[in-house]
Amino acid sequence: MAAAVDYNLSAGDLDEIYESCKNWGRWGVADQAGTLNLLTDDVRAKGAASVKLGRAISCAHDFPVSPSAETPVPGCHHMITAGDARDSSGIPGYEATQDYVGTNVHGLGITHIDALCHMFVRGEMYNGFLPADVRSNGGALRNSIMAAVDNLVGRCILIDVPRVRGVDYLEPHQTVTVGDLMAAEEAQKVVVEPGDMVIVSTGRDARRVAHDGSLSPFFQGLAGLHPECARWLKDRGVAVLGSDGISDHMPAGPVAGWPFPIHQIGITAVGLHLIDNMHLMHLAEACAEVGRWAFQLSVAPLRVVGGTGCPVNPIALL
Structure with a gap:
């Protein structure tokens, strides 16, 4: 089994990142949209303007209906x-x-979006809402996926970390750092702006192919982002974060109380919707072919009242 990654951070360090990233009250005490508030009409128009070729690419995996290493259930x-x-x-x-x-909406294989009710830190979800707001009968009263059903269209930036590092894929013990994000901006000649959606590729699809599709994220692990990336995403005004993994490392991180810091800090403090398990191989190839890593992304969750997330088929339009 893969060993947990050492972030060289203490629980106190992660507490500080969490508190510094809080957007609670920024858009009002009743807000349930989080950073989707940054996806304004002007930002969506900018996304439409980024379409140059009209080439559409699905960023989802096939819906899993048979047990596999990545989706045992x-x-x-x-x-x-x-x-x-x-x-x-x-x-x-x-x-x-x-x-x-x-289906179970969440997991390590199905392409899905996490609602802001998906994660809690010390008994609180985004904007300070409490566990009683997510009920066994009827689901989430606050922070449900319904906050994301009519606004997930805009400009998106693919951060192709393996390409910038000159490798095919990242190994599970390798961490995507703030330096990687900034190096990708420079190499790809693009700047992440407020309201942009950001997708981070770790090369998971290429790694799967290299191992004949037999990799289990539960045992072989997944590469992920360093917790400091949460602060960078918040400061840049990123509206949505996607990844070919779960943005966090697998297995869970070693710091007590912070097993999945990007989920915990990103969703709960920042109010950032996460898209997990995206299929990015074809998108990365297309972006490299045309020499452009900014495009329009459209994500349409089902209108599941009270839902903690939803399977999605994100469509990139180059």
Whole structure:
């Protein structure tokens, strides 16, 4: 099993980063959108202006329906009406098939977005809302995925860390630092601006291919971002963070109380929606081909009232 990464930070250091990153009250005491407030009409128009070729690229993996190293408990897909029963409705001339899909929204394999009710730190979620606001019957009363159902379109920057480092992929023990983010800006000739969405590639797809698709993030681990990156993301005004992993390292970090600091600080303090387990190989190849790493990204969560997140199929438009 992969060893936990040492951030060279103490619990006190992470406490300080957490407090310094808090956006609580910035957009009002009742706010549930967090940094999505930065995705204004002007920012979305800037995203549309970044489209030069009209090339569309999916950034999602296939919906997992069979157990695998990355998704040991997959989603469920079964037929309600298959082709042999297509005309069984009793309505003359009506021939149709139907199916059912269900899943655990979160995990290490399915491409999904985390709502701000997904994470708590010391019994509080974003903007100080409490555990009682997420109920077993009906889900989240506050900070649900409904805050993200009509605004996730804008300019996005791909930070291709392996390309900037000159490698195919990062190993699980390797950490994406603030220096990596800034080096990518310089190498890719792009600057992350307020309201931008940012996607960080660690080369997880290439690493999977190199190991014949048999890697388990539970045992072999995943590369992730250093906790200091949370402060950089907040200071830059990033609206959404995506990754081909979960932005955090696997296995969980070694600092007591802070197992997944990017999730804990990003979601809970900053109010940053995270997109996990994105498929970025084709997007990275296309960006390198055209020499441009800024594009429009569109993400459309289902309108799940009370939801803690949702499977998504992010579409990049170059």
